[in-house]
Amino acid sequence: MDSLKHDWLTEGLIDYEYKKYVLLAYLKDIGKKFNQSELYPFMTDLIFHYRNLIKVRESKKLMYDSFPETLTKADFNKLRLTYDKIINDDEVMEQIERIISFAIPKMKGMLEEGKELYEFVEEQINLEPVGVSPIYSDEGYLFINQDASSDVSIYRYQMTFFEHAEEKYRSMSTEFLMNEIRNISKSYENIKVSLTKKYTELPNPATYLAVSKLKFPLNETVLPVAKRMLVRRISTTD
Structure with missing residues (x-):
């Protein structure tokens, strides 16, 4: 499970413990890739999800321009409608906010590992004409x-x-x-x-x-x- 669905936050069962399990399984697989010195596309995928969570936390909105090109505008509109409904449900929104509060520092920690690996690899490479x-x-x-x-x-x-x-x-x-x-x-x-x-x-x-x-x-x-x-x-x- 080295990638998350673009709508993992709102897709299926919105339950803190369940989403926590999904996220930790994802990060465990990303960690294995980093341990094998494999950076991409795993680093890019992780950055995308981290930035989107930050935007959701700050604005309570999903930003279309933060999604990858593979997501069509029609797909995004469906996702946004789902999220708009969730915002009006205080109980579900409480679960979402708990998930986001848990996920952001976990993803940030994994991003730091990826950054360290990237910098180490870059130090080993000499580029000349x-x-x-x-x-x-x-x-x-x-x-x-x-x-x-x-x-x-x-x-x-x-x-x-x-x-x-x-x-x-x-x-x-x-x-x-x-x-x-x-x-x-x-x-x-x-x-x-x-x-x-x-x-x-x-x-x-x-x-x-x-x-x-x-x-x-x-x-x-x-x-x-x-x-x-x-x-x-x-x-x-x-």
């Missing part, structure tokens, strides 16, 4: 190497931009291309040149190498952390 970096760096390649091995995972990345509440945000999408074996005759620069010949639409690609001193789960941990590091790096050089 491969070859000369072009002026345009919103699209290119990301190489990932771990634990001084010869294996190199190669991704194509592209920066995306979106606006929300008068603020602009950057995110990065990646596409896995291939694995390569690095050796004396195939350096990172050689791999970059080979990519340039294969994918001619990027004749002078920005290319970055993320090297982790320790080995972690690639898709759940190293890739998402390296992506966030690369987004920050590109953002500061624009």
Whole structure:
């Protein structure tokens, strides 16, 4: 149970002991993932639920913009109607408030564990450009190497931009291309040149190498952390 339903707070039996059991089972599974050095998508899911509980406690409302994109507006409207009815029921609302008061510090504690793991992983990763970096760096390649091995995972990345509440945000999408074996005759620069010949639409690609001193789960941990590091790096050089 490494994810909670978006409406876990109001779905089914609204009982403090029951919801407490559901939450603790969820957090136990998240803790297991963190112990296995797996960060995503579990950290993102936890942050979403924590922020939503904070908003509910502060405003007694469910905020549509806090829900993931998979939740349609129609689904949210049904959820909001359910919650509006609950607010008018003092007995049920008392249960909800007890659940929220219990859940927020528990989730915050687990978030602190996730943050410590994230910071530890980030400390192990060194991010550097491969070859000369072009002026345009919103699209290119990301190489990932771990634990001084010869294996190199190669991704194509592209920066995306979106606006929300008068603020602009950057995110990065990646596409896995291939694995390569690095050796004396195939350096990172050689791999970059080979990519340039294969994918001619990027004749002078920005290319970055993320090297982790320790080995972690690639898709759940190293890739998402390296992506966030690369987004920050590109953002500061624009």
